Amino acid sequence: MRIALAQINPTVGEIGANVRLIQANLESARRQGAELVVFPELSVVGYPPKDLLLKPVLIEQCVRAVEQIAAGCRDMAAIVGYPCPADGERGRSLYNAAALCAGGRIVHRHVKSLLPTYDVFDEQRYFEPGPGIEVASWQGHKLGIHVCEDMWNDGDLVGRTLYHQNPIQELAERGADLFINCSASPFVLRKHDLRLELCRRAARRHHLPVVYCNQVGGNDELIFDGNSCVLDAQGNLIGHAKDFEEDLLVVDIPGNTAGTCGDSSGGGGGGRIEKYRVGMESLYHALVLGLRDYCRKCGFQSVVLGLSGGIDSALTCALCVGALGKDKVRGVAMPSRFSSGGSVADARELAEKLGIPLEIVAIEGAHQAMEKVLAPVFAGLPADVTEENVQARIRGQILMAMSNKFRALLVTTGNKSELAVGYCTLYGDMCGGLAVISDVPKTMVWELSRWINQSPASPLRQAYGGAVIPESSITKVPSAELRPNQTDQDSLPAYEDLDQIIERYVEKEQAVAQIISQTGIDPQTVMRMVRLIDLNEYKRKQAAPGLKVTGRAFGFGRRMPIAQRFNPSACLD
Numbered sequence: 001m002r003i004a005l006a007q008i009n010p011t012v013g014e015i016g017a018n019v020r021l022i023q024a025n026l027e028s029a030r031r032q033g034a035e036l037v038v039f040p041e042l043s044v045v046g047y048p049p050k051d052l053l054l055k056p057v058l059i060e061q062c063v064r065a066v067e068q069i070a071a072g073c074r075d076m077a078a079i080v081g082y083p084c085p086a087d088g089e090r091g092r093s094l095y096n097a098a099a100l101c102a103g104g105r106i107v108h109r110h111v112k113s114l115l116p117t118y119d120v121f122d123e124q125r126y127f128e129p130g131p132g133i134e135v136a137s138w139q140g141h142k143l144g145i146h147v148c149e150d151m152w153n154d155g156d157l158v159g160r161t162l163y164h165q166n167p168i169q170e171l172a173e174r175g176a177d178l179f180i181n182c183s184a185s186p187f188v189l190r191k192h193d194l195r196l197e198l199c200r201r202a203a204r205r206h207h208l209p210v211v212y213c214n215q216v217g218g219n220d221e222l223i224f225d226g227n228s229c230v231l232d233a234q235g236n237l238i239g240h241a242k243d244f245e246e247d248l249l250v251v252d253i254p255g256n257t258a259g260t261c262g263d264s265s266g267g268g269g270g271g272r273i274e275k276y277r278v279g280m281e282s283l284y285h286a287l288v289l290g291l292r293d294y295c296r297k298c299g300f301q302s303v304v305l306g307l308s309g310g311i312d313s314a315l316t317c318a319l320c321v322g323a324l325g326k327d328k329v330r331g332v333a334m335p336s337r338f339s340s341g342g343s344v345a346d347a348r349e350l351a352e353k354l355g356i357p358l359e360i361v362a363i364e365g366a367h368q369a370m371e372k373v374l375a376p377v378f379a380g381l382p383a384d385v386t387e388e389n390v391q392a393r394i395r396g397q398i399l400m401a402m403s404n405k406f407r408a409l410l411v412t413t414g415n416k417s418e419l420a421v422g423y424c425t426l427y428g429d430m431c432g433g434l435a436v437i438s439d440v441p442k443t444m445v446w447e448l449s450r451w452i453n454q455s456p457a458s459p460l461r462q463a464y465g466g467a468v469i470p471e472s473s474i475t476k477v478p479s480a481e482l483r484p485n486q487t488d489q490d491s492l493p494a495y496e497d498l499d500q501i502i503e504r505y506v507e508k509e510q511a512v513a514q515i516i517s518q519t520g521i522d523p524q525t526v527m528r529m530v531r532l533i534d535l536n537e538y539k540r541k542q543a544a545p546g547l548k549v550t551g552r553a554f555g556f557g558r559r560m561p562i563a564q565r566f567n568p569s570a571c572l573d
Contacts (some may be wrong), residue, residue: 001141001178003172004037004227005249007241008095009217011297013058017495019065021046022080023072023247032250035139037078039216040184041112041148042096044069047184047215048222053094053126061081070101077138079145081182084109092128098182098485106138109550111300112147113167114488120186120222120548120557121149134169142375144168144176144208148183151212157198163338172206176194178253179208184215187225187286188551192243192276195227200235208234209253216246218293220309221548221555223286227530238270243277244285252449280451283444283549284322284458287436290547291411292323294434300409302328304402306395307350307358309333309343313413313448314350316436320411321468322460331359332402334395336367336483342472349470359402364458390515392428400431409433412544415496417442419543419554420502421529438546440554441502442478444496449474493525501529507552510568516544527569538562 006025009480010018022039029037041047044065047057052058069080078101086095094114100108103549111130116121136143146167153168155161168179179202185195199210209232216226230239230251239251254269277285295303303320307313311408320329333347344360349359370390378386403410413431414424416439424430433447437445452458453467460468476493477487491496500519503512512530516523541562 001037001253002032002231003211003251003253004034004036005211005213005230005241005247005251005273006039006043007216007238007247007249008039008043008216009224009246009293009521010040010046011044011213012049012219013052014046015044015058015065018046019068022069026072026076026078028248029250032248034250036077037076038180038182038211038213039078039079039080040182040213041098041182041362042083043080043182043215044221046213046219047224048120049083053083059085059094064551066101066106066469066567070099070106073101074104079143079180079182081147082398083183085460086128087131091126092126094127095145096127097131098145098497100138100143104140105556107138108134108143108145110134110136110145110147110217111152113165114149114153114163116149116162117154118162119552120555125150133167133174135171135174135176140176144171144179146171146175146179146181147478148181148185151179151181151183151198151202152197153360156202156481159196160416164321168202168206172208174354176431177208179203179206179210181210181212184224185222188284188547189194189283189549192225192227192282196229196231196237199229199231203231203233205237209233211253211292215287216244218290218547219297220294220308221545221553221557222548223547225282225286225289230271232269237273240273240276242274244289244528245548247274251393261465275378280448281455281457283440283448284452285547286318287319287537287547288323291434295324295409299407300407300433302330302406303407303411304399304406304408305330305411305432306399306414307333307347308413309340309346309350309470309473310478311445311449311469311473312415312437312442312468314346314421315355315445315452316411316413317350318449318452318468319352319436321354321356322415329354330402330406330408331355331356332399333358334398335360335389336363337466338391340412346470346473346476350468350473353464353468353470363391363394364400367391369393389425389428392425394428396425396428396431403433411436411519413440415440415445416506416554417498417502419540420506420536421492421532422539423492423497425538426539429471430539432544433479435544435546438543439549441499441550443499445559446547448473493521493529496526497521498529501526502533503550505530505533506554506558507550530568534560534564534566534568 096112150167228241251271252269
C-alpha cells in the first residue's frame with residue numbers, strides 16, 4: 001500500500017484554512033499515487049484547541065468540514081482528526097476522533113481512548129474516552145487507527161503505566177495488519193528518540209508496520225516538530241519526514257502484495273528518510289519555529305526587544321532574526337548610570353552584525369525624575385531593590401511604547417533560571433507578549449549561543465559568514481546592572497548549580513533531601529533556591545507565555561498555587 005503522511009501546520013480555530021490545507025495535501029498525494037493519506041490529531045481544528053471546544057458552533061463547523069473532506073475522497077482514502085459529538089447522554093459531550101474517509105463518505109471513526117491529563121494536556125476536561133476498540137476494514141486491509149496517547153502506554157519504556165487499557169494490544173488482538181497513529185506530540189529536547197523507540201517496540205512486539213503522523217508548527221506555548229515516520233514489521237525505519245516544517249511523506253508499505261500490509265516477511269518498499277536534528281540544533285529550530293508561528297498566527301509583522309549587551313537579550317535577538325529576518329527586528333538599548341560602556345558597545349556590535357536597527361534611549365532623565373517624585377515618600381529609608389526595580393520598570397514603559405507605536409510584538413528576554421527564582425521585575429523586564437527563552441536554563445543559553453556562533457549547521461552562521469553574537473556577551477560575568485558592580489552571583493549560586501536545582505525540583509519533582517544528596521550542593525543553598533522558586537509563583541502567573549522546550553516548563557503545564565505554605569525542607573528540620 002502506498003501511504004502519504006501529511007505533516008501539516010494547522011492554525012487553531014481557522015477551520016476553513018485548515019480544510020484547504022488538507023485538500024491541497026490530498027491533491028498532492030493523489031498526484032504521487034497514494035492510496036491513503038494520514039493527517040495529524042485534530043487536524044481540522046488544530047491542536048490544542050483548549051476551550052474553543054466548548055463552543056457548539058465550532059464543533060458543528062468541524063463536523064461539516066470532515067464531511068466536506070470525505071466527499072472529495074472518492075478515488076483515495078484519508079484519515080482526518082477532528083472533534084465530534086459523543087454518543088449517548090452520559091459523560092462528556094465530545095470525542096477526540098479520527099475519521100477514515102473513503103468512497104465519498106466517513107466509513108469508520110476511531111475515538112481516542114487514552115486521554116492525557118498531565119503536563120500541558122487536559123483532555124478529560126473536554127473529551128469522553130472511546131467506547132471501544134475496533135479495526136477499520138478498507139480494501140482488504142485491517143487498519144489499526146489510533147490517536148496519539150493511545151500508543152503511549154508502554155510501561156517498560158515510559159515508566160509507570162498510566163492507563164488500565166492498552167489500545168495497541170487490543171487493535172492487534174482484533175486483527176489489525178497496520179498501526180496508524182494520528183498525533184499532536186509537542187517538541188521536547190531529546191523526545192523524538194523516545195517516540196521512535198515507542199514505535200519500534202510496538203512494531204516488533206506485534207510484527208506489524210507502524211505509521212506515525214505528527215503535527216508541525218507552533219501554537220501558543222507549544223511547538224510541534226513533525227518528525228512523522230514509518231517503520232516496517234521488524235521495527236526498521238523505512239520513512240521519515242522532515243522536522244520543523246510541513247512535509248508530505250509518501251511511503252510504500254512492504255508486504256502488501258497478498259492483500260495485507262502486515263506481512264512480516266517484508267518485501268522492500270519504503271520512502272525517503274530525512275535526518276532529524278538533535279541537541280542544540282533541534283533547540284534552535286524549535287524556538288525559531290515557535291516564535292515565527294506565534295507572530296504569524298497572532299498577526300504580528302515585526303518584533304521589538306531590549307538589548308542590554310548581555311547574553312540573554314543577544315540570544316533572543318539572534319533567534320528573532322532567524323525567525324523573521326533582520327528587517328522585522330528592532331533593538332532598543334536603554335543605558336542607565338550603572339550601565340557599563342561595554343554593555344552599550346556589545347548591544348551595538350550585535351545589532352551591526354545582524355544588520356538590525358538599534359535605538360539608544362538613555363533612561364537617566366526618567367530615572368532622576370522618578371527618584372525626585374519618590375524622594376519625599378522614601379525620606380530616611382535606605383536604598384534597596386525598590387530603586388533597582390524603578391529602572392527596570394522605566395525600561396518596560398519605553399519598550400511597551402515602542403511596541404504600541406510600531407505595532408511590533410515585544411518579546412521578553414528572561415531565561416528559565418531567572419524566572420524560576422524571581423530574578424526579574426514585574427512590569428519591567430517581564431513586559432511583553434512572548435517569552436522566547438523562558439524555558440531555556442542559563443547554562444543552556446550559553447550552550448545554544450556558542451552553537452549559533454560556531455556550528456557549521458547554524459543557519460545564522462551560514463547566512464552571515466561567521467559568529468553573530470559578540471564573544472564578550474557570552475563570556476562576561478552576568479549582571480542586571482541596576483547598582484554599582486552588581487553581578488548575578490551576589491544573590492544567586494553559580495548557574496551550573498542553580499540549573500541542577502531547578503531541573504530536579506521543577507521537572508523531576510525531587511525532594512530537597514534528594515537534591516542535596518545527589519548533587520552535593522550546599523544544603524542551605526538548595527533550601528534557599530527552592531524557597532525562591534515557590535515564593536515567585538505570583539510573578540510567573542503574570543509572565544508572558546513562553547515557548548516550551550524542556551520536559552516541564554513554567555506556565556499552564558505546571559499548576560502551582562500562589563497562596564500556599566508547603567515547606568519542602570520540613571524533613572530536614
